[in-house]
Amino acid sequence: MDTDSPLCDPAPATPGYAAGDDLRDPALYLNRELSQLDFNTRVLAQAQDPRVPLLERLRFLCISCTNLDEFFEIRAAAVRHAADFGLPAAPDGIAPAQLLDAIHGRAAGLVQAQYECWNQVVRPALAQAGVRILGRHSWSARQSRWLRAYFRHNVMPVLSPLGLDPSHPFPRILNKSLNVVVVLEGMDAFGRPGHLAIVRAPRSLNRIVELPPSLRGKDEQAFVLLSSMLSAFVGELFPGMTVRGAFQFRVTRNSELVVDEDEVENLASALRSELVGRGYRPAVRLEIAHDCPKPIVRTLLQNFELGENAVYYIDGPVNLNRVIQVYDLVQRPELKYPPFTPRNRLEGENVFEAVGRGDVLLHHPFDSFASVLDLLNQAATDPEVLAIKQTLYRTGKESAIVDALVLAARNGKDVTVVIELRARFDEDANLGVADRLQEAGVQVVYGVVGFKTHAKMLLIVRREGRRLRRYVHLGTGNYHSGTARAYTDLGLITADADIGNDVHLLFQQLSGLAPSIRLKRLLQSPFTLHSGILARIARESQLAASGRPGRIVAKMNALNEPQVIRALYQASQAGVSIDLVVRGACTLRPGVPGISDNIRVRSIVGRFLEHSRVYWFGNDGKPELYCASADWLERNLLRRVETCFPVLAPGLVERVRREALRNYLADNLNAWELGADGRYRPCAPAEGEVPYSAQQALLDAL
Structure with missing residues (x-):
């Protein structure tokens, strides 16, 4: 792929400003809820884009509707609760009652745009393509008779x-x-x-x-x-x-x-009781x-x-x-994205031998999730494997991951699974998974009271000669075959002794009584990840203040943690060049003179949901690169169990930087840039510039 774009290089730094500037000023913070609605507007833009295949446009329209449902179920509901109980405003200073009105105004405009897209764009285009969704006033007499009979026989009795x-x-x-x-x-x-x-x-x-x-x-x-x-x-x-x-x-x-x-x-029993009343x-x-x-x-x-x-x-x-059903009912390949076959980097190999030779990096969906399944399936049947430990956040009711864990337990392996029952909207599925695992003899742990376990970890203990060796998979996404085809995520399979020992200690902490532990390679929420990020941002600030290059590039789903934002503002004031690829809500305001001149924020919305989290720090020519299960959100950094793991092999560091960072900074087709005014504007190729899509470049490289 071609990533020789000016956007890949640090922008010229502006002079530093006094550290006394008030970085808690509400004007420096965007509102998270309104920013989340803006993200949904960017999703809807895919439905309005004539470059996108027609049935995919329908799918994006339906996704924007589903996203809005979830926004009201969770985000708007939380604001209403805050208004009812007189809770204080967020760092942006908007009081909850005032925010409810702002949400209504923004959401009403989004709803109007959704139905204009449906009535004036997508539905007529589908009809022209021979896919008709018929309203009651367009039925012929024969259609009306058939539908009335269908109603009487299949609907009325219910x-x-x-x-x-x-x-x-x-x-x-x-x-x-x-x-x-x-x-x-x-x-x-x-x-x-x-x-x-x-x-x-x-x-x-x-x-x-x-x-x-x-x-x-x-x-x-x-x-x-x-x-x-x-x-x-x-x-x-x-x-x-x-x-x-x-x-x-x-x-x-x-x-x-x-x-x-x-x-x-x-x-588990309490959640089952709660689920009964959730709908009311x-x-x-x-x-x-x-x-x-x-x-x-x-x-x-x-x-x-x-x-x-x-x-x-x-x-x-x-x-x-609900119109999303049409996407599956209509088998018209020309109206959908062309299919692709992901790489299987471990196909036909003994996974343990391959990982023993060197770390394996997976970039989903371009690299097949089958590599993770191969690792687990081989572990389930390998007589030298003694134990398997895994976290599960979302995995689905019909899961090949769960099948492999059940097989491993039945083959006499010691299997422990930390399953997060409180994964939002997957509680019922996770309760079912927990029951199935327990019936197979798996030791099931429900995590830590008060902290959702969002970490993505798999640990395999294998006897090799006279010693035990640990094999580890760490990822940014869930152990879910379906989302691995639709989301971009990064995973690392390694036999590194230090990382293996860190993961071992984490599982002990999760399944025991949470003893204090010291990790050598990994950062962990809620203990060291937040402070570790702040320390690395501060280091880049000190480098820039001393006249050396300071550079931060990070990719994540959302950003709202106030201390991290203030640290980024201070880094910008010191002259650090900062590029952030934030898919969804972002409460940092870039481009404010004297505060965030050196910070650029962009969002990528395309065929795949951008889900990988990558943090890169220049470190005076000795760069550090981490992948994580955590966004830079308050909940992820302070109220969840998360993992942040380094990529150590130089070749893999460069690959992650090339594919997951530079590549996305070069996108001028699916990128949106956030301005100091809080508005997102779509990027477009400059005159003479070659159109470039980061996701398509990764597909073309297959």
Whole structure:
């Protein structure tokens, strides 16, 4: 790949400024929640980009909707909680109540852009390509008859409409479920006057239905959303009454599980109890059809205890993210990204012999996750392997990793797994994984009370002659075959004795009673990673202040830790040249004169989700390079168990720097640069400059 771009070299440093500048000034910090919404705008831009294959544009649109759901379930819910309890503002100085209004304004614009993209861009383009998503007003008479029959036979028997009256109070509405509020006129069989009714669509119903070939054009596929059928045929549920209006709505609820770990005897049991009620926790957002009468909107808001800054009017299906099913149902390769075959760096090899010869670096998805599976599968069947220890954060219900661990236990290996039950939205899957592992004889540990275990570690102890040797895999991403194909991540397989001993000590700490340990190679949250980052930033500052080059390049998912940000500001003032590739939320404000002139921040949004964390420090010509499971967020550095590991082999150091840092600093097609005003602007090739995509360059190198 060509990385000879000016962006790869340090920008000219500006003179240092006085250390007395107030680096806690709220004006120097962007708001994390608003920055997260900005990231979702960049995701939506992929759906609006005509260079992206059409079905991939649909996928990006749906991802932006799913991201927004999670934002309200977690981030906006936390802000609402802070407002209700009068908690203080974040470093940006925006009070929680004020922030809720700002979130509504920013999110409302994003929602409008999503539905404009759907109604005016993606849906018409799909229709032109022969993939039709048919609204109720575009059905032919034959299609309408077929859909009515489908509704009567496959939908109606599952529905339980509820008329609202004193004996039928407002029903409990499940988080993110599809519902219809119906305005009725007339009398029912008991002589009760019609007014309002609620129809809930159980999740057992298909959200999208494909029409048979006889009801669509040649070489076409046609789909109808369940929401359209409900709106069209809801009158079937109220015979003898007149439907004056039917309006889709959906409520989003706070989905953060709250378990007082100090008060529970069994975390797994407590989580199971919490999961039962998660879908009915306090509401944070109401989505409603744009033409719904105001009195009905007020009724819904009153029922959900929400204000006007929590309602979003939708011109289309309220559950637009469900259209993602079309991506899998339509087998049109020309409308998708071209397939690729990742490298398997250990294919056909004895993994232990290969790693014994030298460290192996994996850059997913360009390097196959099969190498990690090969390592674990060979360990599970190798008679010389005595023990396997692994952390699991997200791995999926059907996991080849879990299969290998079960096999290892059944083959007599001593297997210990530290599984994080509290991995958000994967709690239920992780409970199932824990049960399966325990049934196979695996020792399952649930981590440390009060600290999520987010580290990605695998340790294999193998007898080799008269000694025991440790083989280690450390990564920036989860042990999940699916995300390893969709996310960029880095992994290191090594037999380095010091790293192996560090990982051994970490597992002892996690499975024992957390003794104090001293690590030789690794940095660890919540103990040494935060201070280690601050120390390395300070070292670069001292180098620059003494007239030597100071240089920091780091890639991560998000950045908001105030002490780290202040240290970066001080480094910039000292003349350190700093490049940050931050995919998502970033609360550092770059380019502020006298404060952050020497800091540049860019975000890459492309085919793959950028997920690797890499920290590079110039160190006066003796560079240090680390990969980590941790972003530079408060939670990762101070409230989680994380690992940060060095890449030691010079050839691998250069490879990581080339592929994961310089490469992304050279991108001028999928990059966005953050300005001092807090706005992201898309990069474009300068006149005479060759268009360059970092992800495509890595694909082209396969």
